[in-house]
Amino acid sequence: MASISSLGAGSGIFSADLVDQLVAAEREPTVQRLNLKQQRTEAMISAYGALRSAIEALKAPMEALSSADGLKAFTAVSSNESLGVSINESEVSRGNYSINVTQLAQAQSLASTSFADKDSTAVGTGTLTFNVGGVSTDVVIDGSNNTLQGVADAINDAGAGVSAGVVDTGSGFRLVISSDETGLDNAVQISVADDDGNNTDAAGLSQFVFDGVTSNMEQTVEAKDALLEINGIAISRATNTVEDVVAGVTFSIAETGTSTVRIEQDAGAVAERVQEFVDKFNALQDVISNVAGFNSATGQGAILSGDSTIRNIQSSLRGLLTTIVPGMENGDVRILGDVGITTDPSTGKLEFDQSVFKEQLKEYPDQVTMLFAEQDGVEGIAERAVNLVTDILGSDSALANRTDGLTDVLDRIQDQRDQLDLRMDSLRERLVRQFSAADSLIAQLNSTGSFVAQQLAALAPQNNQDS
Incomplete structure (x- = not known):
């Protein structure tokens, strides 16, 4: 770059500040255009990120409901605090048990x-x-x-x-x-x-x-085994933790005596799992509204308004909500609406009536399980949703491609900024050369003018004597 430390010394016109102002004036329109483009691109990436996070949050509750075990929940109640009960929900079944402990296990x-x-x-x-x-x-x-x-x-x-x-x-x-x-x-x-x-x-x-x-x-x-009767059947175990007598149930005995244990299905716990899915689905709708909605009152759309990728995601997810699982066409439970999950057409959000769900789960447990979970090779709605969400979040999905494309745009914007810096450096050098030449020429003209003025001043007295 040419030095401009003495620019304007000969003329007082062409200064370094003038060069800076001209370069800045040339740079500013492009900088503004790139800034606006970068801001919009970053806002779109952020919006896609929020969408991805909301979809990922939806995956976990759907996974919980995609297996038959996720539609099971049991609670165990003992009438005696000295008899503890724990259960394995994947193995346990409903039942009532009368327990009479006559001897605790002892170490010799x-x-x-x-x-x-x-x-x-x-x-x-x-x-x-x-x-x-x-x-x-x-x-x-x-x-x-x-x-x-x-x-x-x-x-x-x-x-x-x-x-x-x-x-x-x-x-x-x-x-x-x-x-x-x-x-x-x-x-x-x-x-x-x-x-x-x-x-x-x-x-x-x-x-x-x-x-x-x-x-x-x-x-x-004395060394002793634990001795007890379960519904009148004599049982002995080497420890006070009694397993594998009732499938999925472990009894922990601390005292002799009688107790009653009741194993019941906990429909409320299953309903809470479904509620979590509903809440995450509705949270996703809020995100979609924020990043891709349209305000008819103001005529303003969100950053991703009209985006086809989001429309396709919404359409695919909503399609699942009305799916009839193959083999359930003539059942008492066929679609989500039959178990209390309905859609508000004005918002696209789900509404969940837990009382309806609990009643249907109690009345038709196998059909409710089949509606959500995979059974005999047939995918339920939750299993399909897990597969759909997995595809949406995949590395080669439309969502990933859109994000990757926007990242490429940011890279190109940076390239354009680098090219702009080079152009402005070149412009600055050219202006300095031009201004330096003009400054030199003006300095020469100023010097010549001064010489002529001096010569004319010297001739003036001589002319006055002659006259």
Whole structure:
């Protein structure tokens, strides 16, 4: 770029400010045009983004209703707080159950005789063998752990299915061994290979024997299974969590006694899932109205008013609302209107009468399920909606193509800005060259004029003398 630091020095006419003003005047119309185009393009991208977000929000509730499990909801009520009930909705069915718990499951506990000290009194050496639940584990006791606390630590480190601790009774110390799990199958048997040569006496390591024949340990808590009756049927389990007796139901017992458990279908919970779909659909209509609506009073349309992509999306979604699922043409439930979902023609929004839905779900549960979810290879309305929305949001969809096209427009606008900068740089250089030449010429003319004036001034006195 030519220097303009002395521009105008010869004439006082052509200045750097004048060049800046001429360049700015040339630039401004194009800048304004590009700014307006960019603002509109960005507004359209934002509008498509809002539309995409609203469609994505619609997908989740439709997915929840697209499987038969989504049309199931159950509630479990126990008459006794000590009997907890949890359910798996995909497996459970309605039912009433009378529960009588007569015995809780217990983990077995054993206690040794008393020792004078837990850290210094020798208890013998050899090998303790624990058999719990059919699994045997050996624990070696030698000179490094030949104390009550040493035995307890060795047992805990062995992973034998039991835990051990030392209890201070006030008159001595006792080793306490407890099964990690409840139930008869987890009862503990302890055999000993005692280094003193006698494996069953009450001396040395054999004082910890409890093998079903010799009981040198005291059983302080007996191993027990949980015993209960469900509708008069006797049940036993190794734990107080009773599963797989009633399909999809888990009972958690904390006390003995009787309880009544009622498993009922929760139509309200299913209706709330449908309500979520209705709410998301209506939210989508609001977005469409905001970005593509037309105000007849003002004659103004929104940024995407008349957009064919949005019209096609609306048309496809509305078409689903009146779909009759194949095989349901003669059913009591055929379309969404039959389960309380209707369309307000003035707004395009859905209205949902939950009382109608709950009544139809109670009366025709299979047909309501078939209306929404896929059954026997036949797609329900929700399943079709999920597929439609997936296509609308796809990377090669019309919506994606429109957004990609607008992003390309922004790239071209930036290219045009870059080209404008180059043109303005070129214009500035040309103006500087032209103004510099004109300035030089004016400076020469000014110099010549000054010389002529000086010469005329010098001739004036001589002319006056001659006269």
